[in-house]
Each structure stands twice: as C-alpha cells, then as structure tokens.
Amino acid sequence: MMSLPLVAHKTARKLFAHLHFLQTMSHANKMNAENLASVWAPTIMPTAVTSQTLQTAWSIKEHQVVRDLILNYEAVWEPTEAELRREAAIRRVLVRVLSNTATMAPKAAGDLRAWIYVHDRNTCFQVSLTPNKTSSDVCIELCEKANLESHLLMLEEVICDGSMRRAVHIDEIVLDVVLRWGYWDEKDRKDNYLVVKENKILHDLEALRSTTSACSELRIANETTKAFKLHMFEFKQGKLCYYKDKQGSHKIEEWDIKNILWYIGHEPKRNPQSQWTITFIPKNDKPKR
Incomplete structure (x- = not known):
C-alpha cells in the first residue's frame, strides 16, 4: 500500500479510515467488515479478466483483501494520535445520538x-x-x-x-x-x-346527461407518432375506443375512462390544426408523462 502514488495513497488511506470507523459501529449500522467488503471490493479492485471461472476466483480474493484492509487499518496505515482522538470524539457523539433516538417516540411527518x-x-x-x-x-x-x-x-x-x-x-x-x-x-x-x-x-355538460353513447370521426396521434390520423371513435358505457374503419368492424384500442386523465388542450410541440383538442394520459401506464 505504501508504494501507491501520492494521490492514490492518500485517497486509499482516507477511504479505509472511514470504512474501518463504520465497521466499529456495526452494532448500530449492521455494516461489519464482511458486509462493507461485499459492497466496496468490486469498486476498489475491479478485474479485467473475461473468464467466468477466473472472475469468480478473483471476486473471492478481492473480498478477502478489502475485508482484511478494513479490519487491520490501524496496523497498515498507523493513524496518528490526533486522528484517533478525532475518531473517538465522533464515536462518542454518535453513541449519544443513537441512545437518545432509541428512547424517542417517532414523530408523524407533516402534511x-x-x-x-x-x-x-x-x-x-x-x-x-x-x-x-x-x-x-x-x-x-x-x-x-x-x-x-x-x-x-x-x-x-x-x-x-x-x-x-x-x-x-x-x-x-x-x-x-x-x-x-x-x-x-x-x-x-x-x-x-x-x-x-x-x-x-x-x-x-348538463345538456348531455341523457346521452348514453356518442360516435364520430376524430384525428388521433399518440406519443410515438407525429402525424394525426382520422379514425372512427365511439364513447359508450364508460369506454372510449376507436376503429380502423368507419363501419366499426375492427377495433384498434379501447380505454376505460376511469383510468384516464383528461386535459383540454395539447402540447405546444403538437400541431393538430384544429380549433379544439383533448389530450389524455393513462393513469396506470407509466409514471413519466
């Protein structure tokens, strides 16, 4: 470890000092040296080999090396008295905070x-x-x-x-x-x-209360198409569907209106060339608009 270049040497020393400190608090954070090595070994000691057998053997060894460097930090890096005092002071503060937290009742999150x-x-x-x-x-x-x-x-x-x-x-x-x-x-x-x-x-809408179904030609474009195409639409019994032909013999798609967010208007990037437009977004499709 001492033969590393200056920047790599100081970075490794700082990193393993932190990991060593974390494992001394494993009673509270559940991160002992084994767990820390499992997380950090692939990042600290990546391998360039492509063979699956060699990769498995390397993974076992890199885990052991990183684990030992964490456990034996003081023997390898020989921290100064000032660093040890600072670490002890931080530990005392954390222990006090953890003990206070354990006795406090959880607070409800604000609205x-x-x-x-x-x-x-x-x-x-x-x-x-x-x-x-x-x-x-x-x-x-x-x-x-x-x-x-x-x-x-x-x-x-x-x-x-x-x-x-x-x-x-x-x-x-x-x-x-x-x-x-x-x-x-x-x-x-x-x-x-x-x-x-x-x-x-x-x-x-009051005048339309008695209407049970509606059928008309409308132009539609979805998120994957740019041009608007003319199709026959039908609204009936809480369902909206559109057809490939005017006779309504071949249904293309159908939506339950309860699962749709309806907006008056359209995106600025669209050019429907119409006096009025409706945009709808499926509620249960994907979270991104």
Whole structure:
C-alpha cells in the first residue's frame, strides 16, 4: 500500500479510515467488515479478466483483501494520535445520538403544503394536502376566498406551461395530483399549478346527461407518432375506443375512462390544426408523462 502514488495513497488511506470507523459501529449500522467488503471490493479492485471461472476466483480474493484492509487499518496505515482522538470524539457523539433516538417516540411527518390559486393567478392561498383531502374538500376550504358556494366551484389542474388543463374530479385525492408531477420531466412540471374557479364545465355538460353513447370521426396521434390520423371513435358505457374503419368492424384500442386523465388542450410541440383538442394520459401506464 505504501508504494501507491501520492494521490492514490492518500485517497486509499482516507477511504479505509472511514470504512474501518463504520465497521466499529456495526452494532448500530449492521455494516461489519464482511458486509462493507461485499459492497466496496468490486469498486476498489475491479478485474479485467473475461473468464467466468477466473472472475469468480478473483471476486473471492478481492473480498478477502478489502475485508482484511478494513479490519487491520490501524496496523497498515498507523493513524496518528490526533486522528484517533478525532475518531473517538465522533464515536462518542454518535453513541449519544443513537441512545437518545432509541428512547424517542417517532414523530408523524407533516402534511405537504401547496399554493392554490383562486379564480386566476393573481391570488393564491397555502393549503395543507393531507392524504385524504379531495378536490371537493379544497373547494369547501377555499369557497369563502372565492366568494362562491363550494358546489359551484371546481379545482382545475393546469400543466405544460398552461397549454393543457382539466377539472379534478370531486373525489380525487389532490395530494396524488401534486405527487404525480414529481415523476415528470422538469420542462413538463415547472409551471404546473392548481386553481379553484367557477365550474362552468358542469353547466355545459348538463345538456348531455341523457346521452348514453356518442360516435364520430376524430384525428388521433399518440406519443410515438407525429402525424394525426382520422379514425372512427365511439364513447359508450364508460369506454372510449376507436376503429380502423368507419363501419366499426375492427377495433384498434379501447380505454376505460376511469383510468384516464383528461386535459383540454395539447402540447405546444403538437400541431393538430384544429380549433379544439383533448389530450389524455393513462393513469396506470407509466409514471413519466
């Protein structure tokens, strides 16, 4: 070890000092020399051999070498008195912290707090998002701020720099909405927000309550295609499906509307050449948008 170049020598000395200290606290961290060697040996002593038999033999030996260097750190590196005193002081602090932690009752994590706008982006209020708080609960909480009865309000999710928006269902957990953004790319989530506003969509849909099915031609593009293609769509009994032909004899795909997040609008990169668009994202597909 002493024949190593200066930088490698000092790096190895520092690393094994840390690993040796960790194994002296194995009663608390469960990382004895054997466990530490299993983790660190492949990184410290990688092999270039390609034979499976030789790799297995090397792995056994590298584990033994790294384990012995951890256990015999003081004999190999001969730490100074100052280093030993510093290590002992750190150990005393850790022991005190661990003993205090063991006697303390666990504390409940605080609720996530989020800013929610009212009517527009000029006014916002901080709301505590508990694991059970629904969109309806948020509307009730902010109805006085909005100067409207709660049943006349809706919570709207606005994403992708304002290009897409949707009404959050009254029974939907708002915390799930906010946490979902965390899986999206930075450019997709950086300007997302929630807003409580008058529910005009509810009144617009009132005339369609008696409609049990709808069928029409629409243009569709998915995440793998750029161009929009014309297909026959049908909405019936909570299902949305589209067909290869106008007669509806060959179904291409079908979705349960309960498993879809519906947004009015489209991504800026899309060019549907239409006055109105709908974008939907499957809830249970993959976390990334």
